[in-house]
Amino acid sequence: MRKRLLQVAGVAAVIVAVIVLLKLAPAGSASASAALKTAWGDPDLQGIWTDDYQTPLQRPVKYANKPEFTEQERAELDQQRAAILRRNQRVEVGTERDVAGAYNAVFQSIKHTGKRTSLIVDPPDGRIPPLTAEAKQRADTDRQFRLALLQATATCKNGDTACAGGKYGPPSPRYKETPPFYNTGRLNRSNGPEDRSMTERCMAAVLPDFTGYRRIVQGPGTVSIFYDVGQGQGWQRVITLEQLPHLPSNVRQRFGDSRGHWEGNTLVVDVTNFSPKSDFQGARQNLHLVERWTRTDAKTLEYQVTIEDPTTWTKSWTVKQEMNRQDEQANRVYYEPRCHEGNYGLPALLSGTRAEEAAFAAGKGPDPATKDSATDFGAEGGVDALAGGG
Amino acid sequence: MSRSTLVAAVVVTAVVTAIVSVSVTRTTGQSSRPARTADGKPNISGVWQAINEANWDLQAHDARAGAVTQRGVYPYEYANVPAAPVLALGAAAIVPGSVGVVQGDGQIPYTADAAKKKAENAANWIDRDPELKCYLPGIPRATYMPYPFQIVQSGSKIQMIYTFSNAARTIHLDNVADPPDDTWMGHSVGRWEGDTLVVDVSHFNDKTWFDRAGNFHSDALHVIERFTPINADALRYEATIEDKNVFTKPWTIAMPIYRRLESNAQILDFPCIDFTEEFLYGHLRKQQLVKHWEGETIAVDITRKVPAGERLFDWYGK
Numbered sequence: 001m002r003k004r005l006l007q008v009a010g011v012a013a014v015i016v017a018v019i020v021l022l023k024l025a026p027a028g029s030a031s032a033s034a035a036l037k038t039a040w041g042d043p044d045l046q047g048i049w050t051d052d053y054q055t056p057l058q059r060p061v062k063y064a065n066k067p068e069f070t071e072q073e074r075a076e077l078d079q080q081r082a083a084i085l086r087r088n089q090r091v092e093v094g095t096e097r098d099v100a101g102a103y104n105a106v107f108q109s110i111k112h113t114g115k116r117t118s119l120i121v122d123p124p125d126g127r128i129p130p131l132t133a134e135a136k137q138r139a140d141t142d143r144q145f146r147l148a149l150l151q152a153t154a155t156c157k158n159g160d161t162a163c164a165g166g167k168y169g170p171p172s173p174r175y176k177e178t179p180p181f182y183n184t185g186r187l188n189r190s191n192g193p194e195d196r197s198m199t200e201r202c203m204a205a206v207l208p209d210f211t212g213y214r215r216i217v218q219g220p221g222t223v224s225i226f227y228d229v230g231q232g233q234g235w236q237r238v239i240t241l242e243q244l245p246h247l248p249s250n251v252r253q254r255f256g257d258s259r260g261h262w263e264g265n266t267l268v269v270d271v272t273n274f275s276p277k278s279d280f281q282g283a284r285q286n287l288h289l290v291e292r293w294t295r296t297d298a299k300t301l302e303y304q305v306t307i308e309d310p311t312t313w314t315k316s317w318t319v320k321q322e323m324n325r326q327d328e329q330a331n332r333v334y335y336e337p338r339c340h341e342g343n344y345g346l347p348a349l350l351s352g353t354r355a356e357e358a359a360f361a362a363g364k365g366p367d368p369a370t371k372d373s374a375t376d377f378g379a380e381g382g383v384d385a386l387a388g389g390g
Numbered sequence: 391m392s393r394s395t396l397v398a399a400v401v402v403t404a405v406v407t408a409i410v411s412v413s414v415t416r417t418t419g420q421s422s423r424p425a426r427t428a429d430g431k432p433n434i435s436g437v438w439q440a441i442n443e444a445n446w447d448l449q450a451h452d453a454r455a456g457a458v459t460q461r462g463v464y465p466y467e468y469a470n471v472p473a474a475p476v477l478a479l480g481a482a483a484i485v486p487g488s489v490g491v492v493q494g495d496g497q498i499p500y501t502a503d504a505a506k507k508k509a510e511n512a513a514n515w516i517d518r519d520p521e522l523k524c525y526l527p528g529i530p531r532a533t534y535m536p537y538p539f540q541i542v543q544s545g546s547k548i549q550m551i552y553t554f555s556n557a558a559r560t561i562h563l564d565n566v567a568d569p570p571d572d573t574w575m576g577h578s579v580g581r582w583e584g585d586t587l588v589v590d591v592s593h594f595n596d597k598t599w600f601d602r603a604g605n606f607h608s609d610a611l612h613v614i615e616r617f618t619p620i621n622a623d624a625l626r627y628e629a630t631i632e633d634k635n636v637f638t639k640p641w642t643i644a645m646p647i648y649r650r651l652e653s654n655a656q657i658l659d660f661p662c663i664d665f666t667e668e669f670l671y672g673h674l675r676k677q678q679l680v681k682h683w684e685g686e687t688i689a690v691d692i693t694r695k696v697p698a699g700e701r702l703f704d705w706y707g708k
Contacts, residue, residue: 192667192671192675217560218544219544222435222542224540224542226558226560235556236549244653244654253658277664329565335571336526338574341526347670347671354676
């Protein structure tokens, strides 16, 4: 009996050993689908990813009822878009219009036209759903304040689109007011850092994000994603796969609080607890995301996110994006976010405005309120067929 | 070896393996955490934190009255009093004493010029320490700042995510090109030596510090780190620091790093960019919030208003 037991145990040990050997077998010897699993058996999302193609978030009105381009249309659009003049166009050198549109072609990459006419897949028209009455009110209140600060500028005098809905007149008494909401965009005022945009303050990153690069590193129970969103800005995200409740509701974070789990090969992440300082398309602390990350093949990572905020949109909407695997070895663009460490622009903007105020007070210069430091004139110079807002 | 001996040996091995597996698989309210990864390396995933005084000063030191002090009644350093910028914080601004983390004789082997600069740095802490400006903390400092950091461990990459400034670094255990420029957090290339993760960190700039005491380096900094498990919940951390422009020889710091055992431990947002804008740019506001700027220097007049009903002060007042 004892010998028999030993033999059974021995067979069991051999089986265990074989299983261990199988587990340790290099990926190359496994099937293609097994190669997309981590050593501990989770779907493998790791690598550096970006969307190699240009697809507008919203479907431009001219492509209504047309969810996809033909190959020929894509080739034609590539040609048209490469030729848009504004990429190297400068308005009168040395003027405020020129400075405000400082980023020319050197700073912008032109990607090939993507297959779909919008990243938004739901609603089926490819457009962000209508705002709620409350959100319209918020947007209007915000817009009125911005227009009041612009009203003494040439932008309004010339009837530029940036002043649409506003009027031209003397500097507004609202120039002395606190913004109606925590400001995230460029105000035409530089009383302090809070008047400038999140980009100028090196806090441009938001979630969800459809630009830039991500580096994903996984461990058992955790998925980490570093987002490089350009201009030296980026942020590190950690998604726990532990069964944990969300943070207490009074704890608010710029990028929310992520809780993930696997559904088959898909990483599903629930994101809540956003901060009132975060601003995604006008949604702030009530934003709720459900993300789905799926490795569809060795070189493709599909990202789908359902975006919900009942205080902002009349219904939820869904964005889908296919990201392409990038070279691991090159190690060039995926780098540390050091915008803040080298932010000479923000103090220069503030001190420049103080100098203008001093000059104005001494009768040696124009009222700074008559100058426009809010409008990005560079964005007006040409019409990209893929500009999603239209 | 006879067949039965072989079988017995296999069985013993299997049983021992099973016992070892059971004894090192543990739960702390989280899902089970094996002591080793699928590829047999020590499992160092998780949320960790150094618990010591290294971020104040790497070297052994007495407690100090404040993070910045000035001469008090006596002309001795040990009798200094807190300087104005931290005075209102009372005991919250005290620098705790420490036995130090510098190995060997406890000295940092500065060149004569560098020792002078270190002393100047300490005297000008508020203006010079990159920590106060929310700049990326660099390596090794990120490891022992008084905040948790997380290790996400994969086979070919290990990501370290720090609370401070939302900083992070990727440790490359595979082949990767050098970075095109110098960096704040360094370029980390790792390898396993037995159960020790050895990380070679290079390509630094000269802008980070080692602590709040003014210990510094140049862009010739080269750090070799060693992470060795002591047990499932503690690592020994060692960093050897070389910089021919600043130090006469390499020197080493060492300390344990502890696992944060809370089942809900996670790295929280640390939005220090906007929290430091007032510190960095307050003098450039149209209407300054601090009333007394002299150029870029905050001249702080400490005002501490004692609220009515504070027993001790009421008693003194009688």
